[in-house]
Amino acid sequence: MDKLMPLDEAVARYVQDGMVIAMGTGLESCIPFAAGHEMIRQGRRNLALVGPISDILFDQLIGAGCVSHVAAAWVGNVGAGIAYNFRRAMEEGIPQPLAIEDHSNLTVALAVSAAAQGVPYLPTRTALGSDIVRDHPRVREVTCPFTGERLLAVGALRPDLTVLHVQRCDRHGNAHLWGNLGISLDAARAAGAVLLTCEEVVADEVIRRDPNRTLVPGFLVSAVVVVPYGSHPSPTQGYVNRDGPFYDEYHAETQTREGFLAWLDRMVLTTGGHAGYLRRLGDTRVAGLRPRAARLAVPVNYGF
Amino acid sequence: MVAAAAREIRDGELVFVGMRLPLLGFAVARALHAPRAVGLFENGVIRDTPPSAPIITMGDPPNIAGAVACTTLVDVMSHLQWGRVDVGFLGGAEVDRYGNLNTTWAAEGERRIRLPGSGGAADIAALSRRTVIIMHHERRRFPERVRYLTSPGYGTGPAWRETVGLRRGGPSRVISSLGIFGFDPASCEMVLESVHPGVTVEEVRSQTGWAVSVRPDLGETREPSRDELDVLRRFDPDGLWTG
Numbered sequence: 110m111d112k113l114m115p116l117d118e119a120v121a122r123y124v125q126d127g128m129v130i131a132m133g134t135g136l137e138s139c140i141p142f143a144a145g146h147e148m149i150r151q152g153r154r155n156l157a158l159v160g161p162i163s164d165i166l167f168d169q170l171i172g173a174g175c176v177s178h179v180a181a182a183w184v185g186n187v188g189a190g191i192a193y194n195f196r197r198a199m200e201e202g203i204p205q206p207l208a209i210e211d212h213s214n215l216t217v218a219l220a221v222s223a224a225a226q227g228v229p230y231l232p233t234r235t236a237l238g239s240d241i242v243r244d245h246p247r248v249r250e251v252t253c254p255f256t257g258e259r260l261l262a263v264g265a266l267r268p269d270l271t272v273l274h275v276q277r278c279d280r281h282g283n284a285h286l287w288g289n290l291g292i293s294l295d296a297a298r299a300a301g302a303v304l305l306t307c308e309e310v311v312a313d314e315v316i317r318r319d320p321n322r323t324l325v326p327g328f329l330v331s332a333v334v335v336v337p338y339g340s341h342p343s344p345t346q347g348y349v350n351r352d353g354p355f356y357d358e359y360h361a362e363t364q365t366r367e368g369f370l371a372w373l374d375r376m377v378l379t380t381g382g383h384a385g386y387l388r389r390l391g392d393t394r395v396a397g398l399r400p401r402a403a404r405l406a407v408p409v410n411y412g413f
Numbered sequence: 414m415v416a417a418a419a420r421e422i423r424d425g426e427l428v429f430v431g432m433r434l435p436l437l438g439f440a441v442a443r444a445l446h447a448p449r450a451v452g453l454f455e456n457g458v459i460r461d462t463p464p465s466a467p468i469i470t471m472g473d474p475p476n477i478a479g480a481v482a483c484t485t486l487v488d489v490m491s492h493l494q495w496g497r498v499d500v501g502f503l504g505g506a507e508v509d510r511y512g513n514l515n516t517t518w519a520a521e522g523e524r525r526i527r528l529p530g531s532g533g534a535a536d537i538a539a540l541s542r543r544t545v546i547i548m549h550h551e552r553r554r555f556p557e558r559v560r561y562l563t564s565p566g567y568g569t570g571p572a573w574r575e576t577v578g579l580r581r582g583g584p585s586r587v588i589s590s591l592g593i594f595g596f597d598p599a600s601c602e603m604v605l606e607s608v609h610p611g612v613t614v615e616e617v618r619s620q621t622g623w624a625v626s627v628r629p630d631l632g633e634t635r636e637p638s639r640d641e642l643d644v645l646r647r648f649d650p651d652g653l654w655t656g
Contacts, residue, residue, distance in 0.1 A: 136456035136486060137472025161486065162456075162532055185529030187470050192529065199527035211517065213535035214455050215494070218486045234494055238565040238577035239535045240517070250578075259578035288477045289456035290485045344474050351473055404478050 111280045112333045113310065116383060119332040120147040123270055123304050126154045129178075131221065131268040131300060133160040133167065136214075136291035137187050138346065140164040141274040143339035143383040144306050149173040150377060159221070159268050161214045161292055164343055165359055168192035171207060172369045173377070180210040180247075180266060182217050187343075188356025193363045203366060211241045218292045220247055220266035224299035230262040237261060271300035273325065274340045276348060278305055279313045282330025285322040288346035297325045306336040308348045319409070336383055338395065350398050352390075414547060415441060415645060416637035417588045418502065421545045425449045426499035427492065429537050434547050435502035436468060440648045445640055453492060455533040457484045467648055490533070493540040496581060501541035503534050503584075507559045508548050510602050510623050511573075512566025512584035514538065515559040531563050538564035543585040550589035550620050557623040567601035591617050593634055597626065607632040 114122075124130070133140045145166045148156070157178035158167055165186050170176050172194030184195045198207035212220070215235045223231045232251065237259065242248040247264040273293050278284035282305055286293065297303050303325065310333065316323055339345075342352035342359075363369040380386045387395050418438030422428055424447040430439045439452050440463035452460045454471040459482040466475035477483055492498055505514035506528055516534055519526040538544055546566075548554060566584045567573055574583055583601070587594040592608040605617055605627045614627055637645070 135472070137470050138456070138477075181530065183530045183532035187472070190529070195529075196527050200525060211530055213531045214486060214533040215490045215536040218490070222487055234578070234580065235490075235536045235539045237539055237579050238562070238568055238574065239531075239539070240562040241531060241535055287483065288474075289454070289458050289472060289483050291456050292486050294485060295487070344472065346474050346477050351469070353469055400474070 112282050112330060113280050114332055114334060116143060116147050116306070116334045116336060117151070119304055119334050120144065120151055123302055123331055124148055124151070124153055127156070128269040129157040129159060129267070131159040131271040131296040133163040134271065134273065134291050134293040134296040136162050136289060137164065138289055138344050139274045139286070139293070139340050140166050140343040141272045141306050141339060142166055142341055142343065143336045143386070144272045144274070144304060144334070145170055146377045146383070146386065149175055149373070159217070159266060161212070161217050162187070165192060165356065168194045168363075169373070169377070171195055171198050172204070172363070173373055174204040176207065177205065178208045178210070180212060180217060180220070182212045182214045186356055186360050188353060189360035191360070194369055197366060210246060213239070213241060216242070216248060216261070216263050217266070218295070219263040221268070221292055221299050222295045223263060223265035224267035225295040228265065230264045232260045232262055234260060266299070268296065268300040270302050270304060271296040272304045272306070273297060274306045274336070274345060275325070276307065276345060277309050277311045277315070278307050278333060279316045279327070280310055280333060281313070281327035282325070282333050283316045283323050283327040284325040284330070285316060285319065286324045287322060290324065294324050297329050302331040303329050304332045304334070305330050306334045306339040308337055308339070308345055310335050318411075321409070338387055338398070339383065341390070341398070347400060350400060352394070352398055414588050414590060416641040417593055417634060418545060418547055419445070419641065421586055422447045422450050422500060427497055428452050429493060429498045429501035429541055430454055430471070431502040431504075431533070431537065433504065436471065437645065437648055438502065440464060441641055441644045444644045451481070453489050453498065455486055455489060457486055457489055458482070459484070459489065463648060467650055490536060493536060496540070496542065498541045499543070501537035501544045502547065503537055503544050503564060504547045505534070505564065507554055507556055508546055508587060509556055509559045509566070510625070511568060511570060512546060512587065512596060512603060513559045513562045513568065514546065514564040514566065515561045517563045518561045520560065534564040538566065539579055539582070541582050543582060546584050546587045548587060548589045550591040550617070552620045552622055555621045567596070570601050571599070573601075591620060602626060604628055605631060607634045609634045610636060
């Protein structure tokens, strides 16, 4: 089945107000910024975002007023530390109050893994004694039925939608990913639907030539959108490097609410789409983010 | 501080590296005295060489290129939970006398300040065989008791970790901008072991929120060697982490 469609159509079809959405599951890489920006442009509201380390994408969606809940281990700016929209929402309820379900990276990963496996919880030894798990809606202390040990049970967290940015996939959504994977694979398996943005769509044959690299099978995927630089400013290995200065510029510009609103207007609301966003960045800057040299893997032999 | 962090890594150890300064500490250790150390990164990266080029975060492409393995968060953290990780690195907004860390809520006077949160820190603190904490040393960052316990040290003191169900671990060192601390095995309290060149014990005391113990044979922290400085300059050419 051909699932290719433009970004605005994919977001219009698959992202509804109030949904639980896992994004930024790659941990610092392949963060689906372009898809998040389209959610802002289409004015989605009351989203519940799920992700371990969310990069500044969560901060942008929070500042734009799209978010009422976050379940995460860390909400900040991977380059500069503090994320100001997150702080304003948590401390002052600006632009709206934000409910947070705090996690460690492993507890949020296990919550999503439990959903991916179709079980109500998974046990763990992590986070015992931490205030994070005190009175937690999704983490309970349990006694192991086999050993009698004290463990934590992490309840399943099932996203309605997972959004991933990947290097390449075919038009059915069979996706090749490489580099660090974070919780992307479990997030895809756990979700009710998956929206893929990719650097390039390739022929079915390219995927089948290297099936070990197909880490998201197409039967999980609802929509495929070609969005080169769709993870900017985060990197996509082999296609786009991190735009380091962007994080510092964003940090400086968004320190005040007014500063953020000006940033949002310039970089998201008035761009008309991702192509317009890239034009605002400028051709030189965008071209400079391409890898300077290729580092190709040695082919593997699937012969028989 | 980076050189001191690097010296905490022994050859052949499995190291949970974490973010910022420890990235550089791991690179220094790997290049000098710990050529067989292996680094784990919570995004799914396993490396046994320094990054292919200077990096800001663990997700930067030079940390992936040339890695031993790239996998998932749960895969890498399973080594941590199993008990294979010898040492993990941590930092935070606050550390207290028992080595508990807060990276969730801080305060300026009456005002509550929301920090980014745990990330992988609570996991590293709970599950590593030992941890090393790196902190900028200011009085507000060294309170007697953390306002919020994000990542467990020794909790309220002896036997606390066992009582809450933690099977191993706890902080072995705190490397601050003023000195290096160990932990007393009986009381589980932080003990000043050395001061950095030019720093006095009085200065450390005035910047610490409790009456901190000092080892009778208090020393001076060894200055970075020429080799350590050379490696630092190679991996942090712009002085981003080392000024």
